[in-house]
Amino acid sequence: MCGIAGIFANSPERNIDSQILVNMAAIMHHRGPDNYGYCNPKQVGIGMSHARLSIIDLNEARGRQPFILHGGQIIFAHNGEFYDYQRLRGELTMQGVRFETKSDSEIVPHLYLQTGMDHTLRQLRGEFAFSLYDEQTDTLYLVRDRFGIKPLYWSQTANHIVFGSEIKAILAHPEVTPAFDSQGLFHQLIQVMVPGTTAFKGVHQVEPGHMLKITRRNSEFQVETIKYWDMHFPVPAERARHDDEYYITGVRDQLLQAVQLRLNADVPVGCYLSGGIDSCSILGLASAISQEPIRAFTISFDDEAYDEASIAAEMAHAVGAEQDVLKLNADLLYDNFARTIWHTERTIYNTLAVAKLMMSQHVTHHHYKVVLTGEGSDELFAGYPAFRKDMFLHGMEGLHAEQAAEWQHTLSESNKLFQGAMLPKDEYVSSAINRKVGFTPSCLQPWLGCSDLARQLLNDERRAELADYEPGEAIAARLDENYLKDRHPLDKAQYVWIKTMLEGQILTWGGDRVDMANSMEARPAFLDHHLAEFAATIPPELRIRGNNEKYVLKEAMKHLLPTTLYERQKFAFMAPPAHTDDKKWQKLKALFARYASPEQLKQAGLINADYLQYLMEKQENSETPAADKIQIDAILNHVLGVMLLHHHFIEQDLSQLAHDKAQQLGWVV
Known part of the structure; x- marks a missing residue:
């Protein structure tokens, strides 16, 4: 596992600054403290950097990335692991390919040269995010594994595509100005994200099972998003x-x-x-x-x-x-x-x-x-209480009413601690999701059900900007109907969770x-x-x-x-919420005093201080129902998180911070 970063210019004549590349790796030093590397050949307009965590092939000189192969035609940087790579290396060796390292990473550029990207992706097994540049076609590929185990972000500036394993690496580029996206900010307050988005304006994720194919033509980028894999539940006619x-x-x-x-x-x-x-x-x-x-x-x-x-x-x-x-x-x-x-x-x-x-x-x-x-087990085998709820409500035709009621009661009793988080405290229906899925999956309801609270928490300007925004509609638009149509309700519930909560949370x-x-x-x-x-x-x-x-x-x-x-029945793994213990509550309040004081809230211009105070008082009221307290606890954590995101990524100059980190590490070029 490592951290990758890179810059792709809109013209080969734009040489990539070496120190900026190294700075982008340095700010992710935690991902790869064992070594680093970079490359930015002149008159090519592409640069990549890599912070390495040595796990396979511990030889630092031999395993250093980015790899430059085939006479400089291919530049490649990888974060993650490929399993069963020894078999693929053996097959490629039999075809006359000569490997320069023992690293699992090196199989990708050789597979690509032998068989093309589509066939390469079908061969890969593991968790990965990688960048591959092919000078012959002047194309950059940004690829993320099937479930999104490894992260990969990108942004487009006036002259560059900037990418990295973490958002901070992108914000370390001096052309990227950090700012909250209003819709992204809203989703920070309700937990569930729209696939492919982030909290930050202009910063996107490569979605799981997707690749970006970025081709340079006449000083412009042609960006094509291609899905190469998705979770395919069979329709009834296909199911043996x-x-x-x-x-x-x-x-x-x-x-x-x-x-x-x-x-x-x-x-x-x-x-x-x-x-x-x-x-x-x-x-x-x-x-x-x-x-x-x-x-x-x-x-x-x-x-x-x-x-x-x-x-x-x-x-x-x-x-x-x-x-x-x-x-x-x-x-x-x-x-x-x-x-x-x-x-x-x-x-x-x-x-x-x-x-x-x-x-x-x-x-x-x-x-x-x-x-x-x-x-991943709960996602594949329907382990979450929300899946059982959806199965009882939508997926058991002919189930006797008394039996259904008994099972629902058992589910609610065994998951009381999570009512308002893992299970909805009130039913929430999104008409857009209903149209796409057939019902609003229970896994989304607790978070979409926070929408009214989130709107009231936003300051007046942000709230006005989102007056016509419906989060369920934005999520529904990113769900592929081809993998939902004619499926069993449990299949649909699991698919929606995999596309939202698995990647965005778990x-x-x-x-x-x-x-x-x-x-x-x-x-x-x-x-x-x-x-x-x-x-x-x-x-x-x-x-x-x-x-x-x-x-x-x-x-x-x-x-x-x-x-x-x-x-044993499934028991969701969570830390105790703050309201369950006065010491935790006082600790949380101290964090609010440090990072979300009324003065800081006013200066940031994101959160409505009066409504935040109302929620804090409601949380301290002994008459507030337990499920409401669980929901408010989540909302308060999100508000604190928003202010910390502002502190870490908006108030600070990350390009300078990355440069200072590189200096501290001795990564100076």
């Missing part, structure tokens, strides 16, 4: 029905292979371990494959209602893993809130993001660079950004696309059997899991 054992065995075999591939590294590999079956399954399989005990890293919270450490300990003991427990309290969570926003580059609704940043720091302090994680502030903040690579084995494509074929009634979510996965992993875990 097998017996349960076929799907159970298939999941077991595919997951075993995914874990085995992700244990490949030239450094030690550990596992994250919570009390859910996802991380427990990964640890169980990794322990069965490995000849040495696996170190399992567990987060423990100081609130028993949210803590899963004791259940995780049962799993660690069962497989002989070395469990390492990090105990977190309010001081650690809120003292590191501001630092977390610097890395997430978007707001967070819960301090789980801070907890995961603290855990990645803990992991690197114990000299681990790589961990396997359980992210893999961003719950994944890459807080992992790489401490130079640690997370490998989510469940998001292996071979496993995902198989999981999509599992009939909805086997993903959720009655009131039992993730039925097929549980049966596939039954032999690995202690009885407690096998029988």
Whole structure:
């Protein structure tokens, strides 16, 4: 895992400034502290830089990127991992290709030269974001992996396309002026993002499963967005029905292979371990494959209602893993809130993001660079309570009313802690999403349901600008109807989550950004696309059997899991909200006093100070319902996050900050 950055000029005669390229890598030093490299050949108008975290091929000189290959025709920089790359290297070697390194990254430019980009992308397995420039066609490709595990941003200025693994690298370019986009700001306050967007004006994401093909013609850019993969749930006519054992065995075999591939590294590999079956399954399989005990890293919270450490300990003991427990309290969570926003580059609704940043720091302090994680399981096997809710409401034709009511009650009772966050406290209907999907998925309702609160929180100017803006309509416009039409309601709910919450939350502030903040690579084995494509074929009634979510996965992993875990219902993994503990609440208020005082709010011109004060008082009122407090807690975290984004990225001169960082590191050219 690394950080990449680059600049593509609208004319070959515009040479790219070496120090700016290096500065862009330097501001992402946390992503790649082991080495750096850059290239910007004269009279080509392209430059790339790379901050390296060494995991495969630890030889620093040999593995340095960007790669310049085929007589300078190809320039390539990569962030991520390609699995099964040894097989591809072998096939290319048989065709006469000579490799200059042992790096997995080098397979891409050679595959591209041999077979073209379309065929290359079909061959790649893993998590990745890369840039490839082909001088022969004067084309730059910016490519992101199928689920968006690795980030990739870009922006267009008067004369350049600027891109990077993080937004801060783009804002480090002197031609990019940092400013909030009003719609992006609105979505920061309601948690759910519009795919491909950010909080910042003119800064975009390459969407998961997409590539940008940018061709230079007559001093202008032709930017083409091409989808190369999407999550394909079969329509009823395509769905072959097998017996349960076929799907159970298939999941077991595919997951075993995914874990085995992700244990490949030239450094030690550990596992994250919570009390859910996802991380427990990964640890169980990794322990069965490995000849040495696996170190399992567990987060423990100081609130028993949210803590899963004791259940995780049962799993660690069962497989002989070395469990390492990090105990977190309010001081650690809120003292590191501001630092977390610097890395997430978007707001967070819960301090789980801070907890995961603290855990990645803990992991690197114990000299681990790589961990396997359980992210993606709930998306593939319908583990979230919102999926069960949608299945009960829309996907079980003929279900007896009494049985449906009983299951709904069980769902609500087992997820009381998350009503207002993981589950809606009130039904919210978006007519635009209803037209595209057929219903408004429950996963979006808690956040779209915050729209009125968010509007009142915006200052008058921003609110007026968004008077006719409907967030559900903006999200619906980015959903591909070809992957929704005629699908089962559960398929639709999972597809919408994958396009919104998985990429914008789980893999961003719950994944890459807080992992790489401490130079640690997370490998989510469940998001292996071979496993995902198989999981999509599992009939909805086997993903959720009655009131039992993730039925097929549980049966596939039954032999690995202690009885407690096998029988346990899904419990969402969250940090305790601030309102649950006065010490946490006082810590949160102190952060508001530091970064969101009335004077700071007025100067920033983003947030309505009076309405913010009203919400703070409502949160302190003992008569406010619990579900309302959970929703307000999320909103307050978002407001604080907005002000921290303003502090980090608007008030500061990031081009100067990046230059100072390069000077500090000795990266001077």
